[in-house]
Amino acid sequence: MKTKQPNIYSQMQRFATVTQTLIMQGNIQRAKHCLQIAENIYNGSTTEIKNAIANTYVFSVSTFLEIHHCSIKNLLPKSLQNEYYKQVNTVEVKLFFVESKLRKAFALVASVLPGSKLKIIVNKKENYLAVLLLLNSIFLLQHF
Secondary structure, X not given: OOOOOOOHHHHHHHHHHHHHHHHHOOOHHHHHHHXXXXXXXXXXXXXXXXXXXXXXXXXXXXXXXXXOOOOHHHHOOHHHHHHHHHHHHHHHHHHHHHHHHHHHHHHHHHHHOOOXXXXXXXXXXXXXXXXXXXXXXXXXXXXX
């Protein structure tokens, strides 16, 4: 019976989990060693493996670092940092379009609620989903 080998994405996720565990344990040197191994593999690999590292490993580790307020610049090697910045910039572009839609929605809400003073408080650091849910709630209340 053949055993199914894990694909590169699941392997990268397991490697990211190991790196995160080392950081949580305070073993920064070993975590940096893992990050350097990922960097070395990234720099000498095919496009498929680079995509797996960028989309799984870098995304998972950088999200973990952000949540735990760790310095991404001090921990990620240069190529992985570049991938991280590509991901962040892509998200910011998408959020820009979401923000413009939210501005239109706020204008619509302001026109529906005469006399209301709505402020547009959306910026890159705020939770867009929460704002969208708030707007949805306002619309639902207006229809009852």
